[in-house]
Amino acid sequence: MPHNANSSLVAVIMGSKSDWDTMSHAHEMLEKFGVPHECHIVSAHRTPDWLKEFANTAEARGLQVVIAGAGGAAHLPGMCAAQTILPVLGVPVQSAALNGMDSLLSIVQMPSGIPVGTLAIGKAGAANAALLAIAMLATANPELREKLRKFRQEQEAKVRNDELPGK
Ligand code: RP5
Numbered sequence: 769m770p771h772n773a774n775s776s777l778v779a780v781i782m783g784s785k786s787d788w789d790t791m792s793h794a795h796e797m798l799e800k801f802g803v804p805h806e807c808h809i810v811s812a813h814r815t816p817d818w819l820k821e822f823a824n825t826a827e828a829r830g831l832q833v834v835i836a837g838a839g840g841a842a843h844l845p846g847m848c849a850a851q852t853i854l855p856v857l858g859v860p861v862q863s864a865a866l867n868g869m870d871s872l873l874s875i876v877q878m879p880s881g882i883p884v885g886t887l888a889i890g891k892a893g894a895a896n897a898a899l900l901a902i903a904m905l906a907t908a909n910p911e912l913r914e915k916l917r918k919f920r921q922e923q924e925a926k927v928r929n930d931e932l933p934g935k
Pocket of ligand 1: 782783784785786787811837838839840861
């Protein structure tokens, strides 16, 4: 995993190594756009002191957006958002017991005052969290804005050129 604590603009954190299968999609999207980022396992309940240290130092280290993925009783995004003013994007990881509905509801239902921008359950949510982080960074970065525009154009062209089998 990339780890360059000095220049990262985005941090991708997740509650467990088991979340990587999902959260790697955020990492891959950030890689594709050349956005400096770092990835860490940070558990709200297993490593509370590490979460506190991470969140308390994130802004001063130059991070601009945090993407936090967790499953089950998924309090990582909310507990991270509580300790930093950086925007936090939450990704509900698909859980075995409740298919990610537990993760989604845990992340999305933040009481007023501490927002978490909640994405879709699973891999699409992780990829979109990265795209949203990129769009946020792009408001002040024309080069990134052009990369985002090109990405949309390529996506559109692919869909327009898709053919249905046997048609
Ligand atoms: C959460 O519990 C993690 O985010 C993960 O999605 C879930 C299960 O963790 P493991 O038991 O696989 O470590 O904290």
